[in-house]
Amino acid sequence: MMTAWRIAKYVTKKNKRFIWLYSRKNLTRRWAWTISNAPFNTAMYWPIGAIKIMKGQELLLKCETKEIADAPQPAEVLLPLRDFDIKKDKKKLKEDLPVKTGQQLKPGFFSTVTGTIKGFGPLTPAVAEPIYLRIAVSDSEEIDPLLQAEPDFLEQEPQALLEKLNRANLGFCEELQPVDTVVVSAVDEEPLIMVYGQLLRENKERVFAGLRLLKHLTSAQKVVLAVPQPLYSFVSGAAADGIEVHSVVPRYPNGLPEILIRDMAAAYNVDSHLFLNVEKLLAAAAALTDGKPFSHKVVTVIDKQGAGNYRVRIGTPLAELLKDRRIKDNDKVIIGGPFRGSTCFDLSMPVTAATDCIYIQDENEVAFFHNNQCLNCGRCVRACPVDLDVNLLGRYAEFAIFDQCLEMDLKNCIECGLCAYVCPSGRSLVQLLRLAKSEGEKLESELEKEAVNVLEDKQEENKEEKDGERLS
Amino acid sequence: MKLVVSSPPHWRVKLRESNIHRDFIIALLPALIFAVYTYGMFAVRVISLAAAAALLSDVLIRKLFRKPATFTDGSALLIGLLFGLLMPPGVPYWVVIIGAFLCIFIGKEIFGGLGSSPLNPVLVGWTIIAISWPAYVNFSLSTAHYNLGLDFQYPLIMLKNGGAGFVSDFRLIDLLLGKQVGGMGAAAVLFLLAGGLYLLLRRVVTWEIPLSFAAGVLIMSGIFWAANSEVYANPLFHLLTGNVMIGIFFLSTDYSSSPFNKWSMVAFGLGCGFLTVIFRAWGIEPDGVIFAILIMNLFTPLLDKLKKQPRPLQVSYMEKR
Structure with missing residues (x-):
């Protein structure tokens, strides 16, 4: 895992030389490296020291203390609907219906706030289907009486x-x-x-x-x-x-x-x-x-200015959570971490129960991936935590040979994103593997159908043969 | 507000493919300087001609094939430099130009360009030249006109013709410092070693192939030496002569033609080492490094099957996603 570390500056303190290395422009990840009484030119050493230090520093999980602050109450929450059925749901979830926190609205679907239903909403004109339920939040909170505390x-x-x-x-x-x-x-x-x-x-x-x-x-x-x-x-x-x-x-x-x-x-x-x-x-x-439902999610919000932990009500639109943060055109708002997170196309998308992190990437930090040729250097193979031959898989996917992908244990891929992260050619490997996965599934179901057909044909043939034998 | 949307991941290392080729070229610099220092303008002529021919043929062939130009990534320059360093100083200009063109055309572009060649492009060009015009690639003949203050015999030819007794005059320290006849850069053993260490430190090259290659040469020549020390030279002599050192760090580690799994790389390196010594002992050519690497290149897809199978992952069932 090789990141290009540059020496930012030399500092000498008490006969010790500190070298500040930086890897990314604005994320605060600087590492000091000391040599006591270094007699030689320190620049001579720097590749060795840098390798020791950078051995995947970017990949380290942060175990820092960051106190969790309460995010302000939103005016309206959006809850993603599961198994949406327009006739049934519109009858059941009428407008202006009061709901309580933790109330079951349909099987497996709960309200996370006290308020009144405002109806179904598509998020943006780009998404045609109504996939969210809008609930206006009232000031006082009432918890559903079905939920009771059971201390023992x-x-x-x-x-x-x-x-x-x-x-x-x-x-x-x-x-x-x-x-x-x-x-x-x-x-x-x-x-x-x-x-x-x-x-x-x-x-x-x-x-x-x-x-x-x-x-x-x-x-x-x-x-x-x-x-x-x-x-x-x-x-x-x-x-x-x-x-x-x-x-x-x-x-x-x-x-x-x-x-x-x-x-x-x-x-x-x-x-x-x-x-x-x-x-x-x-x-x-x-x-x-306490008899409390699961209605709040802790979310780390990170941007150039720094990180913060917030306790957010599930369903809060991102625009309300990120009110104080400066987001410009061409920035990237990532829901989730830098390796597996999905990007947000509209800030009215809500915080869900699976949102751990919101990472706002500045315009000039955005990583670009291309459709370059594979060098076959093998860095992706060495980075892969589930031992896949990613270089071959990527090329099979690129040239639409999906049956080979299935043979090479593609289903084991957990989409951790490390292959694309280390790729010096900047191939969008995760995208290719995802394509191969979905196409492979289609292929498998087709093969299954074919196999069933062949089996049925054979059975019919056997029957005919047996009938023929009987007749003769 | 217009936000950027993409598939994950959202980070990428700063390493680029052109940086890799740049590092290879930086690692070649000591050997290049040595070649120029020893052979003067003859080295400059051959190496710059090879580099220019390789770059030009890359541009022309890409244009002919209607593909985007890739000469800026440095791979063609690297191929040209390596080809030039394998040549003796007195080689005619047309041999260099044809060789560099063949490296790029038959070695690299015919198979689909960078990363797709099953054989090391440099070695493909070199082999065609060496088989077609063997006289011009003969080290002892081509250096006969220059007064270099060296022994004018290619050590491996002496070994081939006369056995270990003939080469006992060569001091190992002289061989290490490059005071031997050979390919212009290939003879600069110590300088190549320095470049190779730089590649290892920068992690452009992993340790597996270089180490196992060297181990393979030492083990196999050790066996021969132990069997008959009058006919076969000692292991260190084999390690320090011919194209072994440039092969260890620069030729066998070519990404597209070498394996990518750990233990397959070790097997690849060992195979290269063994075959090198076997060719030197029993083959027609004095030096077997290039043929050994070419043959092992053919085994690369097979060797890549030497890997642990992916372990299936357990699935958690109780929690709905």
Whole structure:
């Protein structure tokens, strides 16, 4: 992983020479490198030192303390509709219908505010279908009476607890299946995000209460809390029987759920598992102890001026959250981290339950990808956390040979984005792999149909043959 | 407000493909300077002619094929320089021009340009020249007109003709410092080593191929030497003569024609080393490095299958996305 580090300036202090290196223009990532009493020209050394320092510094997960501030109440929230059915939903969700926080509006769909329904809305003229429900927020907050506090939850039946959790907008399955391990991650998924670590710092007791709840709920043998290395000593003392703490190196792909579980599978003998992040866990604990639904999401907002953590009501339009931030034309607003996030085309898009981070990229920081030829240098292969031959896959996708892609375990790709990140040619590899995935799925379903047809034909032939034999 | 929209990722390393070629050229500079220092204007003539011919043929061929011009990325210049450094100083101008053109045309562009060639372009051009006009690429003959204060015999020819006893006069330190007849840049062992270390430090080249190549040469020549030290030269002699050092760092590490998986790279390097020594011991040509690399290039797709299979990922079922 080679980033072009430049020497920004030399500083000499107490016979030690500091070199400030910078990698990106405006993101504050500078690293000091010291040589005591350096007798030689330090510039002679710099490639060696720089390599030591830059070994993927950009990929490090931030484990900083960043206090969570409350974002102001929005005037209106937008909730993304699931399984939209225009006839049924328009009857049920009429305009001016008062709703309470946590009220179930349709199966699996909950209100996150108290207010009145304003109707369905397409976001922009560009999107024709009504995919959002608009709710005007009222000043006072009322929580749905169905949600009740259950302080002594450990004595209740798991199935009853699960129903209560599902009523609190947590989206678990309806029925419990036996698992042997529950994995709870407090490792932020991508660099720049500072949500889970901070939540763990602020709510240590509650996290462990939640872990006991999960153990009771799933009757799993082990509950493992994965934390980034800097936080390990902070929580390791609280590990009790059946609850273990796992330390994770805070580098980028290690925090992704798929990678986290794969790395833990060997160490903890994971066969079947349930995966949760700390925020969901805290929401589950809050739903039982306080009777609160999952209505707020912690979001890291990052731009040139700096980063901040905000507790935002789910459904708040980004325009309201980013009121104070300066966003110009040709900037990029990324919902999610720099590696897996999707870009926002309109600031009226809302914060959803899956939004961890909003990263505002300045116009001159935007990375450009091209349709250049592959050099075959193999950097993507070495960067890939799931050992795919990305260089070949990219070329197969480029030339529309999708059946070969399927043969090369394309389905294992988790779209972490590291291949495109390291590519010196700047090929948009993630885009190519996504294309190959969707085309491969189409191809597979076609093949399946063909196979079924062939099978049926054969059966008919056999029948005819048998009939012929009988007749003769 | 108009916002920029794209697919992820949104970061990209600052490394560009032209930077890679620039680093290769920087790493070649010590050997280039050595060549110019030793052979004077003869070296300047051959190397600049090779570089110019390679660049020009790249431009012309791209134009002919109606493809966008790519001469600015430095790959054609790198091919020209490497080809020039493999040549002896007295080679006629038309051989250099034809060779550089063949490198670009048959080695690189016919297969689809940068990154697509199954064989190292430089070696393709060199091999055609060496087979078609062997007299002009003969190191001992072509340097016979110059007074360089060196032994005028190509060490590997002496080894081929007379066995280990003939080459016992060569001191290893002289070979290391480049006081030997050979390709203009290829003979500058120490300078190539410095350039190679620079490539390793910049991580343009990973350690696998260079290290295993050197190990392959040492192991195989060690076996021969142990079997009969009167006929076969000692391992360090093999490592320091001919095109081995330029092959280790600059020829075998060509991206498009070498494997990209870790252990396949190690196998590739070992194969290059073994074949080099075998060709030197039993082949017709005095130096086997280039043929060894070319043959191993053909094995690259096969070697790339030497990798661990992707492990399937577990799927979490309980949480709805």
